[in-house]
Amino acid sequence: MWNKPFEKLRRRMTCLYAAIFGVLILVIVAAAYTFIWWEILAHEKENLVAQIYHEGEEWVESEEAPCSEAAIRSGKMLAYFMNADGSKVILNQLGTGEAGQELMSHKDDWPKELNTSRLLRMYGANGERYRYLAAVAPVIDGDKQVGRLYMFKNMEFYYHAAYKTLFLLLCIALVLYFAACYFGYWLAGRNIRPLSNMYARQQQFTADASHEMRTPLAVMKLAVQGLQEDEDSRLSDFAKESVAMLQSESERLSRLTENLMTLARSDEDNLPVYTTQVDMTELCKKVASQMMLLAAEKKLQLKQEIQDNLVMQGDEMALSRLLIILLDNAMKYSPEQTKITLRAVKVKNYLVLEVCDEGCGIGDEDKQKIFDRFFRVDKARSRSQGGLGLGLSLALAIVRQHGGSIKVLDNKPRGTIMYVKLPTAAK
Numbered sequence: 001m002w003n004k005p006f007e008k009l010r011r012r013m014t015c016l017y018a019a020i021f022g023v024l025i026l027v028i029v030a031a032a033y034t035f036i037w038w039e040i041l042a043h044e045k046e047n048l049v050a051q052i053y054h055e056g057e058e059w060v061e062s063e064e065a066p067c068s069e070a071a072i073r074s075g076k077m078l079a080y081f082m083n084a085d086g087s088k089v090i091l092n093q094l095g096t097g098e099a100g101q102e103l104m105s106h107k108d109d110w111p112k113e114l115n116t117s118r119l120l121r122m123y124g125a126n127g128e129r130y131r132y133l134a135a136v137a138p139v140i141d142g143d144k145q146v147g148r149l150y151m152f153k154n155m156e157f158y159y160h161a162a163y164k165t166l167f168l169l170l171c172i173a174l175v176l177y178f179a180a181c182y183f184g185y186w187l188a189g190r191n192i193r194p195l196s197n198m199y200a201r202q203q204q205f206t207a208d209a210s211h212e213m214r215t216p217l218a219v220m221k222l223a224v225q226g227l228q229e230d231e232d233s234r235l236s237d238f239a240k241e242s243v244a245m246l247q248s249e250s251e252r253l254s255r256l257t258e259n260l261m262t263l264a265r266s267d268e269d270n271l272p273v274y275t276t277q278v279d280m281t282e283l284c285k286k287v288a289s290q291m292m293l294l295a296a297e298k299k300l301q302l303k304q305e306i307q308d309n310l311v312m313q314g315d316e317m318a319l320s321r322l323l324i325i326l327l328d329n330a331m332k333y334s335p336e337q338t339k340i341t342l343r344a345v346k347v348k349n350y351l352v353l354e355v356c357d358e359g360c361g362i363g364d365e366d367k368q369k370i371f372d373r374f375f376r377v378d379k380a381r382s383r384s385q386g387g388l389g390l391g392l393s394l395a396l397a398i399v400r401q402h403g404g405s406i407k408v409l410d411n412k413p414r415g416t417i418m419y420v421k422l423p424t425a426a427k
Helices: 004-062 069-074 098-105 156-229 237-268 280-297 316-332 379-384 392-402
Strands: 077-080 088-092 116-123 129-142 143-152 275-279 299-308 311-315 340-345 352-354 405-410 417-421
Touching: 004 129, 004 143, 004 156, 069 077, 077 098, 098 116, 098 129, 129 156, 156 379, 275 280, 275 316, 280 299, 280 311, 280 316, 280 340, 299 311, 311 316, 311 417, 316 340, 316 352, 316 392, 316 417, 392 417
Parallel strands: 299 340
Antiparallel strands: 077 088, 077 143, 116 129, 129 143, 275 311, 340 352, 352 417, 405 417
């Protein structure tokens, strides 16, 4: 069973393969149809010129008309016989039907050179379409040319046959295309299976390592806390600083472990969701109130623009964590004496959250990368401020858990807006 990212990758690869196979199949079908039609047309042109020579010989011997009455009435075969210089009509077998009249009205389109042919496409007064293959050849009596004979062959039968052939080819192409889609799906799965297995092993290692680290970290924290609370211990200033550093780093490792476990569960779509009706107005004000002290410590102004009566279906703990991550991230990258704004409004059936800062902003090339794990726009500065590089990855997982979206916008004239859109109804 593929996890969600690899299933999406497999589907994208399948679509790519299907598009390639589809283009190849269409090219093959078009080439085959064009070749068949070209060969048929070339054969018919050659045969029609040869038939004119044959009919011309019979005319010289017995003055037998080139076309039968039945052929003229049905419009299957028509003829027009003129003297050598074209000044006199010797025999007109175009008939009295509309096809013959159209041929006569398109006389300028007839082939001009002897032993040549041309395909004529015409429309009658009633909108009916006529397609005739026209050819001309000389009629020879001994060593003398006595005239030129035009013959016209109705090509409707060949067009209908060509359309049927094309339809059959398209049906075969459709079957081949579905087979190609299935093959592409199988091929995509085969190609990404090693990558998926490697990712699964890495994911399992992350989850197992995070789980195994929890107990020793808890012991370390208790030991450090015991050292700090032991009044009988005579620790030097250096030892006290070391213990404080151990406490800070153990807290950091604990947060990292919890974050890694959460992300591992989100990768497997096992992130727990406790859906209840959440009063987002109250939750936003509560989180903002909690972050006020941190903002004041960093000499930042935290402003609230929260609409009343905002309610949605979701996981209250996860949504609270989302707000804390976004606000904490904004505070880390905001210079002193600047403003951070938490905005919450309802737009149709969605709740829109915005956290706006007046920091240095984020370049366009980094706006998608910031949601990658352990990515930092400014690595040295992030480490100095205690960042783990996992906060926005967790924010993305929480937003997706609720069926929403998150993106980064520019805050004019400077700064960044973290824009979150969440459906108010449970997904």
